[in-house]
Amino acid sequence: MVALDDDYFRALELPRMAALSPDLIAAAFPLMKLMPARYILDRAVADGALEAGMRIVETTSGTFGMALALLAAARGYRLTLVSASSLVDTKFKARLDGLGAQMIITEDHAGNGDQLTRLKRLEHIRREEPDCFWPRQYDNLGNSLAYARLAELLVRTVGQIDCLVGCVGSGGSLCGTGTFLRAVFPHLLVIAVDTHRSILFGHPAGKRLLRGLGNSIVPGNLRHDLIDEVHWVGAYPAFREARRLLREHGIFQGPTSGAAALVGRWVASTRPGARVAVIMADDGHRYTETVFDDAWLGSLPGWSCSPPSEPRELMVIEPGSEADWMRFKWARRNLDQIVHDGLKNEGPSP
Amino acid sequence: MAAVSKTAPFGKPLPRIGVGAANGHHGELLQGVFEDRNGELHRGLVTLPLAKLVSKATFTCAATRDLTVRPGDKVKAALAARKTLNHLNVAEGGFLNIESGIPIGHGYGSSTADVVASIRAVAAAHVVQLQPSRVSQLAVAAERASDAIAFDGHAVLFAQREGTVLEDFGGSLPPLLLVGFKSTEGQPINTLHLPPARYDSVEIQQFRVLRALVAHAVRYQDPNCLGRAATASALLSQRRLPKQHLERVIDIAEGAGACGVQVAHSGSLLGILFDHAGKNLRQRAESVAASVQRCGFCDVEFHQINDDGATW
Numbered sequence: 001m002v003a004l005d006d007d008y009f010r011a012l013e014l015p016r017m018a019a020l021s022p023d024l025i026a027a028a029f030p031l032m033k034l035m036p037a038r039y040i041l042d043r044a045v046a047d048g049a050l051e052a053g054m055r056i057v058e059t060t061s062g063t064f065g066m067a068l069a070l071l072a073a074a075r076g077y078r079l080t081l082v083s084a085s086s087l088v089d090t091k092f093k094a095r096l097d098g099l100g101a102q103m104i105i106t107e108d109h110a111g112n113g114d115q116l117t118r119l120k121r122l123e124h125i126r127r128e129e130p131d132c133f134w135p136r137q138y139d140n141l142g143n144s145l146a147y148a149r150l151a152e153l154l155v156r157t158v159g160q161i162d163c164l165v166g167c168v169g170s171g172g173s174l175c176g177t178g179t180f181l182r183a184v185f186p187h188l189l190v191i192a193v194d195t196h197r198s199i200l201f202g203h204p205a206g207k208r209l210l211r212g213l214g215n216s217i218v219p220g221n222l223r224h225d226l227i228d229e230v231h232w233v234g235a236y237p238a239f240r241e242a243r244r245l246l247r248e249h250g251i252f253q254g255p256t257s258g259a260a261a262l263v264g265r266w267v268a269s270t271r272p273g274a275r276v277a278v279i280m281a282d283d284g285h286r287y288t289e290t291v292f293d294d295a296w297l298g299s300l301p302g303w304s305c306s307p308p309s310e311p312r313e314l315m316v317i318e319p320g321s322e323a324d325w326m327r328f329k330w331a332r333r334n335l336d337q338i339v340h341d342g343l344k345n346e347g348p349s350p
Numbered sequence: 351m352a353a354v355s356k357t358a359p360f361g362k363p364l365p366r367i368g369v370g371a372a373n374g375h376h377g378e379l380l381q382g383v384f385e386d387r388n389g390e391l392h393r394g395l396v397t398l399p400l401a402k403l404v405s406k407a408t409f410t411c412a413a414t415r416d417l418t419v420r421p422g423d424k425v426k427a428a429l430a431a432r433k434t435l436n437h438l439n440v441a442e443g444g445f446l447n448i449e450s451g452i453p454i455g456h457g458y459g460s461s462t463a464d465v466v467a468s469i470r471a472v473a474a475a476h477v478v479q480l481q482p483s484r485v486s487q488l489a490v491a492a493e494r495a496s497d498a499i500a501f502d503g504h505a506v507l508f509a510q511r512e513g514t515v516l517e518d519f520g521g522s523l524p525p526l527l528l529v530g531f532k533s534t535e536g537q538p539i540n541t542l543h544l545p546p547a548r549y550d551s552v553e554i555q556q557f558r559v560l561r562a563l564v565a566h567a568v569r570y571q572d573p574n575c576l577g578r579a580a581t582a583s584a585l586l587s588q589r590r591l592p593k594q595h596l597e598r599v600i601d602i603a604e605g606a607g608a609c610g611v612q613v614a615h616s617g618s619l620l621g622i623l624f625d626h627a628g629k630n631l632r633q634r635a636e637s638v639a640a641s642v643q644r645c646g647f648c649d650v651e652f653h654q655i656n657d658d659g660a661t662w
Binding site for chain 1: 389551552555556558559560561562563565566567570572574575578579582
């Protein structure tokens with residue numbers, strides 16, 4: 001009998017730390033969503049909500065589903081994932097199939113992730129099979145709580161942290177890590193990275209080329225009042241930064257990691273002496289035929305235009321193009337406050 | 351911990367005598383629940399030892415099974431001595447004498463210091479060296495919950511109800527100046543009468559970060575990280591054994607550029623932690639001493655921790 005201190009997934013869910021510059025540390029995960037997925041499943045088993053052999057159902061655009069699929073395969077759960085056609089490529093689907101996950105893919109002509117239809121399908125499955133477990137990554141507090149492990153690791157590695165930069169999709173990683181860090185570093189700045197036409201910070205919903213961050217619904221795990229500053233990064237600057245991370249640092253991460261690194265680098269350069277931590281959510285293997293393929297990139301309309309070197313500061317929140325990078329001082333306000341203030345800025349609504 | 355075993359001039363063996371000592375402490379820098387290597391949760395703490403507070407035990411072996419202790423009310427120390435004798439497979443008892451300069455009942459760890467000193471004295475009398483982990487386990491067996499004082503100045507995350515180490519931080523705490531005090535209404539507390547603290551999942555996860563701060567503080571000798579862990583742990587402790595005016599003390603500490611505020615999690619002590627290498631240390635320490643006295647606290651004392659003989 002071999003006794004291991006740490007199980008495979010407790011190790012696989014951890015990031016590797018990379019110093020991108022003297023005061024800029026990146027936590028580069030192979031598959032970040034393993035951290036909340038394992039925590040949520042462990043808690044559910046402890047609470048009796050998840051029993052041996054039960055079915056797990058979830059709506060997911062990708063990496064949370066992959067994390068669930070790995071854990072379900074290892075622990076003997078059945079798994080049904082509801083996703084949208086705009087979000088799942090054939091190779092990724094083949095990997096999930098190979099893990100024994102049942103995939104339900106909704107047609108998504110608008111290309112916005114179609115979250116509402118997916119949630120309706122999930123509700124339907126739960127009515128038919130009431131004895132299943134739904135992790136609810138968007139609203140389950142466990143998603144945020146899991147990231148205490150990331151906060152722990154960052155503190156062990158660098159001690160005091162002054163700025164935290166990360167992408168927002170479910171809100172779990174940034175708000176979870178941010179909450180636990182701010183409890184010990186009250187001055188901590190929390191800087192959110194989103195993309196154009198995600199509704200998380202007040203854009204109208206629309207087609208998004210950069211996937212794995214942003215959302216078309218507002219999840220419960222997103223705590224707007226923690227956020228000091230929001231950056232909307234278009235797909236193109238995110239892709240370029242992912243390429244730069246590989247070329248200049250040998251770090252092979254996906255495009256949302258590129259978006260986070262781009263903002264992190266700018267934050268570190270504008271705040272000398274502040275220690276900045278960046279969360280990078282997944283590795284680059286899923287993107288070899290897109291972000292890391294020159295021909296694919298070259299086929300994108302407007303790809304060759306020169307990338308922004310810094311964000312454009314917004315007074316009123318508005319979406320830009322896939323080549324744009326914008327910034328807004330959120331100042332720990334609620335979404336309602338911002339939307340209300342925004343309307344005031346634009347004059348009374350008709 | 352010297353063992354004295356001589357033969358007298360006329361061939362009759364003198365009674366074997368062992369001496370052991372152990373320090374008191376100023377409560378905890380951190381107390382909560384923490385994962386072990388397998389992911390299981392344990393109650394744990396990081397002790398703030400005070401070299402100035404000492405309990406000294408002397409054990410004189412006897413030929414009979416009887417074990418007597420002086421002062422007679424040191425029941426747990428006597429029990430620890432007996433358990434140590436059992437561990438050493440010694441049927442004979444002896445006489446245990448304890449001289450302690452540690453005040454009782456405020457969180458200075460007087461009881462554990464007596465217990466650890468006694469275990470060390472018994473072992474020394476039988477010319478045995480016990481590892482700190484063994485001393486801790488014997489201490490827990492004697493008094494149910496213990497602290498990490500058997501590890502002396504070595505910083506560990508200690509499971510106080512099991513007597514095991516959850517994490518060895520690999521060194522000593524960074525050099526600190528502690529301004530310690532207690533509340534005037536602070537009555538001595540019988541720690542065993544306190545129910546074990548219950549923690550919710552948010553607190554359990556927060557403790558991970560506090561543990562990481564202590565690990566970083568020891569590894570990089572960073573008193574600021576240590577202070578932040580202590581302040582956060584003190585605030586989390588307010589739901590169990592609230593300290594009056596803690597928020598005010600934290601304000602005073604911040605105003606003086608201290609690293610943080612520390613409390614005895616099952617006692618009446620509070621302390622303000624300063625970086626021993628900080629500028630104008632005496633002036634700032636005296637200023638907070640005056641402030642906490644105005645706030646109604648008493649018995650203000652200055653303690654140097656791991657100062658390596660540095661003047662201040």
